[in-house]
Amino acid sequence: MSRVLVVDDEASVTKYLEECLINLGYDVVGSASSGEEAVAMATKFNPDIILMDIVMPGKLDGIDASEIIRTKLGIPVIFLTAYADDTFVNRARCVEPSGYIVKPFQDKELAATIEVALYHSKQERKRHELAEQYHNVFYAMGYGVIICDAGLKIISCNPAAATMLGYSAKKIKGKAFESIIPQHCFSAYQEAIYQAALKARSHTRVESVELAALRKDGSEFPADVSISICEASTGTLYIAIINDITKRKKRKELEQKAQQASRLTTISDMASGIAHEINNPLTGVIGFSQLLAQEENEPEDVRNYARRISIAGQRVASIVDSLLTFSRQNKPQREYVNINDIVEVALKLQSHKLKAARIKVITSLAPDLPWTMADATQLQHVFLDLLSNAEAEMKKAHGKGKLQVKTEAIDGTIRISFKDDGPGIAPENIDRIFDPFFTTRQVGKGAGLALSRCHGIITEHNGRIYAKSTLGHGATFIVELPILTEEELAPNPTPARGV
Numbered sequence: 001m002s003r004v005l006v007v008d009d010e011a012s013v014t015k016y017l018e019e020c021l022i023n024l025g026y027d028v029v030g031s032a033s034s035g036e037e038a039v040a041m042a043t044k045f046n047p048d049i050i051l052m053d054i055v056m057p058g059k060l061d062g063i064d065a066s067e068i069i070r071t072k073l074g075i076p077v078i079f080l081t082a083y084a085d086d087t088f089v090n091r092a093r094c095v096e097p098s099g100y101i102v103k104p105f106q107d108k109e110l111a112a113t114i115e116v117a118l119y120h121s122k123q124e125r126k127r128h129e130l131a132e133q134y135h136n137v138f139y140a141m142g143y144g145v146i147i148c149d150a151g152l153k154i155i156s157c158n159p160a161a162a163t164m165l166g167y168s169a170k171k172i173k174g175k176a177f178e179s180i181i182p183q184h185c186f187s188a189y190q191e192a193i194y195q196a197a198l199k200a201r202s203h204t205r206v207e208s209v210e211l212a213a214l215r216k217d218g219s220e221f222p223a224d225v226s227i228s229i230c231e232a233s234t235g236t237l238y239i240a241i242i243n244d245i246t247k248r249k250k251r252k253e254l255e256q257k258a259q260q261a262s263r264l265t266t267i268s269d270m271a272s273g274i275a276h277e278i279n280n281p282l283t284g285v286i287g288f289s290q291l292l293a294q295e296e297n298e299p300e301d302v303r304n305y306a307r308r309i310s311i312a313g314q315r316v317a318s319i320v321d322s323l324l325t326f327s328r329q330n331k332p333q334r335e336y337v338n339i340n341d342i343v344e345v346a347l348k349l350q351s352h353k354l355k356a357a358r359i360k361v362i363t364s365l366a367p368d369l370p371w372t373m374a375d376a377t378q379l380q381h382v383f384l385d386l387l388s389n390a391e392a393e394m395k396k397a398h399g400k401g402k403l404q405v406k407t408e409a410i411d412g413t414i415r416i417s418f419k420d421d422g423p424g425i426a427p428e429n430i431d432r433i434f435d436p437f438f439t440t441r442q443v444g445k446g447a448g449l450a451l452s453r454c455h456g457i458i459t460e461h462n463g464r465i466y467a468k469s470t471l472g473h474g475a476t477f478i479v480e481l482p483i484l485t486e487e488e489l490a491p492n493p494t495p496a497r498g499v
Contacts, residue, residue, distance in 0.1 A: 002118055005045060006031040007038040007062065008080060011104070017051060017080075024111050031170040033067045035060025049117055051101075054081040054092065060147055067095045074120040077114055078321070090400050119476045144242040144327060150235050152177040164244050166216035177240070192227045193238065200229040213242055221246050278320050284311040332375030339414050340365045340407055342376055346383035347405065350391070357391050358400035373484040378457045382465075385450040386418045386477050393422035393475070412483050419476040425469040433467060 001293050004026045008014045014031045021028050029045040032038040042050060050069065054062040066077040068160050076098035092100070098117035101110060138145060144161030148154050162169045167181055174288055181189050199206045208226040215221065224243040229236060292306035293299060343365065347354075354361060387403075394401030404419040426431065434455040458465040462482055469475035 001025065001027045002049065002114070003045070004114070005029055005038070005041055005047040005050045007033075007035075007050060007056070007065070009033045009056045010053075013053070013080075020107055020110060026114070026299070034058040035062060035065030038062075038065045039068050042073055042075055046073065047075060049098070049114060049121070050075055050077045051080055051114075052077050054079050063091050063095055066092075066097065070095060074125075076117050078117055099205075115317045144240075144244075146177070146180075146240045146242065148238040148240070150237075152238060161242060164215075164221075164242065165213065177238070180214050182212050182220050185212050187266050189225075189227075192225060196227040196229050196238070208241070210245070213244075215369060222249050242263050278316070282313055282316055283318065286310055286317065289313060293447075294388065307422045332378050332457070334373040334375055334484075334487070336371050337374050337376045337379070338369070338371050339374075339379070340369050343383055343405060343407060343416060346380055346387060349384060350387045354387070354391055356405070357395045359391055359394055360402045362402065362404045363406070366409060369407055369409055369414060370483050372481060373486060374461055374481060375457075376384045379461075379481075382454045382457050382479065383416070383418075385454050386479075389450060390418055390420040390422065390475075390477075394420050399421040410485070414481045414483060416479040416481075417476055418478075419474065421474040424471040424473050425467060425475050426471050430467060430469060434465070 004021055006014055006017045006021070006028060008031070011033075014033070018028045018031060029047050030041050032041050034056055038050070038052065039060070049305065050066075052062045052066055055060055056065075060068070062079060062081075066079070069075050069077060078099040079092055079097050080099060080101050080103060082103040098120060099113045101113055138158050141158055142160055144164045145158045146154055146161050147156040154172055154177060157169060157172055159169060162172055165172065178186070178189075188209070192209055196206055205227050208224045208227045211223055211225045213219045213223045215265070222245050224245050226241040228239050228241075230239065231237070259408075289306045289309035293302065293303045293310060298306075319402070343363075347361065347363070351361075390401075390403055394403070402421050404417075406415075406417045406419070408415050434451050455465055458479055458481070462484075464480045465477070467475055467477050
């Protein structure tokens with residue numbers, strides 16, 4: 001049974017309405033004779049609907065009282081009036097009444113108006129509850145959700161998106177969607193929007209793509225982005241769901257590094273065993289071939305063959321030495337060194353080769369780079385190998401190039417980077433480049449040991465060497481070395497036993 005509150009300043013009208021409503025099967029919770037009393041009784045009884053006279057004495061007429069009740073309580077109001085002039089109608093329209101009844105009226109007219117108002121009120125309440133549920137879900141989502149209008153202006157976003165992008169929810173509204181896109185990703189986002197339009201037409205599922213997003217401070221972060229399109233009463237809406245995957249990518253990188261370290265450890269142990277097994281007979285091959293080459297009683301052609309055997313044996317010995325370096329058998333002889341000096345010497349040694357290959361070298365060596373304990377000779381081998389590798393790749397790609405060499409100190413670590421504009425490294429190869437004998441070059445163009453030797457040397461220095469690359473856009477090899485003092489390298493003394 002629907003509960004009704006009657007509001008009219010004429011007692012005869014109020015009494016008639018009460019009797020009429022009871023006969024129609026409604027529950028009359030009370031009656032009021034002024035706007036102030038109507039607000040008080042509506043607050044107290046919370047009826048399902050209110051029949052409100054427009055013209056009443058006091059500070060609040062029916063229209064004023066209805067506005068307060070609608071705003072605070074959300075109770076539907078039907079206006080009762082004997083005056084249907086434009087002034088009252090225009091004022092009443094502003095408070096969105098649920099209906100009008102002009103006095104005098106018939107019982108059936110009253111019942112029909114009340115039932116229509118109750119039905120619309122019920123539907124409105126359902127829509128409001130549903131909207132509230134969507135609102136709560138929208139704001140509670142861990143993913144960032146951004147809604148744009150047809151012109152790709154941001155009209156709404158949830159707290160997760162605002163926090164992710166470094167804005168407040170108010171500050172991000174009205175901004176162009178492109179303001180959160182790094183410039184190098186514009187074409188990728190345009191393609192994602194185009195695909196979203198195609199999916200919308202065919203009603204198929206929109207797949208997320210890995211892109212990048214731009215924070216307010218200008219920093220970028222990797223993100224899974226899904227863009228969809230829907231039609232609303234206000235027009236076309238673009239909905240972007242953005243998930244920051246920085247932690248996921250770091251976790252994946254750590255897993256890949258752990259797998260690589262495990263694989264390299266296995267290969268290192270095998271390489272060490274092979275090297276030792278080869279060294280023993282190889283010593284005899286080189287030694288006896290050299291003796292035979294010096295034997296004057298032997299024919300000249302025999303001595304030439306012996307010299308060739310010796311040269312080939314020494315080449316094998318060099319490969320074995322590289323294997324031992326990779327497997328960390330050759331310990332570094334540490335001393336205080338200036339990494340900038342080692343880099344500059346390596347660049348001088350390679351300068352003629354780089355110049356001949358038309359490679360421009362740009363250096364950015366930190367002037368206040370701290371010294372550290374390291375083996376200068378071994379590090380020079382590393383830097384020479386990296387310079388030679390970059391020169392060969394750029395020369396092969398386009399017969400010239402640009403090489404950027406940089407040193408810097410970051411969080412107790414010296415970082416040396418070699419960035420080239422060569423062909424880059426294929427994604428399927430980047431985890432294998434430090435494996436012994438792995439090479440993408442033609443047979444005879446390299447044994448595939450230079451980078452593995454570099455890895456062994458840097459690992460023995462308790463450092464790290466890795467590469468970053470996008471195929472077709474060059475590669476950057478990065479060496480990181482700990483900043484160590486002589487005291488830090490000294491072994492811990494064994495505690496004396498108690499007497």
